[in-house]
Amino acid sequence: MNIQSDVSLQLLHTLRLKSQARALCTVSGTAELRTALAWARAEGLPPAVLGEGSNVVLPEYWETLVILQRIPGIEVLSQDGKSVRLRVGAGENWHAFVAWALGQGYFGLENLALIPGTVGAAPIQNIGAYGVEVASFVESVHGLVTVDAAEVTLSTADCQFGYRNSVFKGALRDEVIITAVDLRLSKQPSSQTGYPSLQAHLESAGIDSATPEQVFNAVMDIRRSKLPDPAVQPNAGSFFKNPVLDTAGANALRERFPDIPCYEQSDGSVKVAAAWLIDQCGWRGHRVRGVGVHSEHALVLVNDGGDSAQELLRLADAIAADVAAKFDIDLAIEPRVYL
Numbered sequence: 001m002n003i004q005s006d007v008s009l010q011l012l013h014t015l016r017l018k019s020q021a022r023a024l025c026t027v028s029g030t031a032e033l034r035t036a037l038a039w040a041r042a043e044g045l046p047p048a049v050l051g052e053g054s055n056v057v058l059p060e061y062w063e064t065l066v067i068l069q070r071i072p073g074i075e076v077l078s079q080d081g082k083s084v085r086l087r088v089g090a091g092e093n094w095h096a097f098v099a100w101a102l103g104q105g106y107f108g109l110e111n112l113a114l115i116p117g118t119v120g121a122a123p124i125q126n127i128g129a130y131g132v133e134v135a136s137f138v139e140s141v142h143g144l145v146t147v148d149a150a151e152v153t154l155s156t157a158d159c160q161f162g163y164r165n166s167v168f169k170g171a172l173r174d175e176v177i178i179t180a181v182d183l184r185l186s187k188q189p190s191s192q193t194g195y196p197s198l199q200a201h202l203e204s205a206g207i208d209s210a211t212p213e214q215v216f217n218a219v220m221d222i223r224r225s226k227l228p229d230p231a232v233q234p235n236a237g238s239f240f241k242n243p244v245l246d247t248a249g250a251n252a253l254r255e256r257f258p259d260i261p262c263y264e265q266s267d268g269s270v271k272v273a274a275a276w277l278i279d280q281c282g283w284r285g286h287r288v289r290g291v292g293v294h295s296e297h298a299l300v301l302v303n304d305g306g307d308s309a310q311e312l313l314r315l316a317d318a319i320a321a322d323v324a325a326k327f328d329i330d331l332a333i334e335p336r337v338y339l
């Protein structure tokens with residue numbers, strides 16, 4: 001196994017911050033992952049996994065063995081007339097997998113098209129977009145326990161999925177390295193088109209009852225028109241989660257701010273658009289010391305060439321403080337911050 005020392009991570013994460021790892025290796029199988037974990041243990045270095053680095057804020061120097069998760073493979077486990085069960089290697093690219101599944105006639109993931117990153121990272125924050133979350137399709141998650149490389153399988157219930165959350169961000173944070181994810185997809189086409197901007201996009205295209213292909217294409221169109229491409233303007237997608245309030249809290253806020261965009265959730269809670277809160281505080285388009293807030297999308301913080309994680313987090317703190325002062329709401333950062 002090739003383990004490199006003192007490696008720049010700047011091109012290995014989408015924020016492109018200045019960052020260097022003490023050691024780095026790439027794993028394309030479970031045996032290699034075991035070797036990497038044994039090496040880290042022997043060196044006394046904590047291991048840390050990176051997929052495609054699209055949801056992380058990295059430190060300038062990272063005293064760790066970075067394991068680039070590249071385990072490939074898509075396997076059909078079983079199928080009947082209604083559904084198919086797939087095992088997908090954690091290192092597969094998420095969007096390529098979604099496109100492949102659609103091509104095979106395996107439906108459900110269309111709303112999650114073009115989300116950057118790997119399949120193995122998808123359960124970590126329960127990726128979601130346009131009214132759909134990956135949790136609805138995950139049957140189990142396979143991995144190795146970081147401390148002793150023992151194999152582990154977690155059921156959907158074990159994963160404790162929530163809004164941009166799972167057990168991998170809580171009790172099992174850094175405890176398990178995901179090697180494969182089992183998903184059940186439908187063989188019967190049905191489309192989730194209720195999300196307001198998706199619905200509006202389909203209506204404007206004159207599409208009444210959308211096929212999964214039409215949803216897939218619409219989601220890609222919307223995302224390309226709204227979100228900055230990290231290759232052009234480095235970013236980590238939404239930097240803050242949308243706050244979730246109880247009904248009383250949401251009603252009180254709606255009384256003070258009648259225009260506030262709120263989305264009722266099935267459990268009775270109400271999700272508030274963090275982008276709107278940030279915009280109302282005047283941060284959209286703001287630039288400071290090489291970092292900034294995207295001019296079209298206030299939820300996206302960008303690296304404008306400053307390359308400094310500290311500056312980015314200083315900006316995030318200032319935004320959160322303004323939102324707390326104006327709306328009495330605490331914003332939570334979505335990407336994993338390793339500083």
Ligand SMILES: Cc1cc2nc3c(=O)[nH]c(=O)nc-3n(C[C@H](O)[C@H](O)[C@H](O)COP(=O)(O)OP(=O)(O)OC[C@H]3O[C@@H](n4cnc5c(N)ncnc54)[C@H](O)[C@@H]3O)c2cc1C
Pocket residue numbers: 014048049050051052053054055056069090115116117118119120121122124125126127128129176177178179227228229230235236237238336
């Ligand atoms: C432009 C843009 C748009 C985005 N849009 C969305 C969106 O619509 N919805 C959404 O939910 N997210 C979105 N994201 C966030 C991101 O795409 C997802 O969080 C994605 O799942 C991250 O995948 P990754 O492979 O890049 O993970 P990384 O950034 O490499 O890792 C993220 C975290 O997961 C851990 N991790 C990764 N792989 C494994 C593994 N195999 N085992 C254990 N831990 C692991 C890492 O250690 C790290 O803590 C967006 C990001 C960008 C840049």
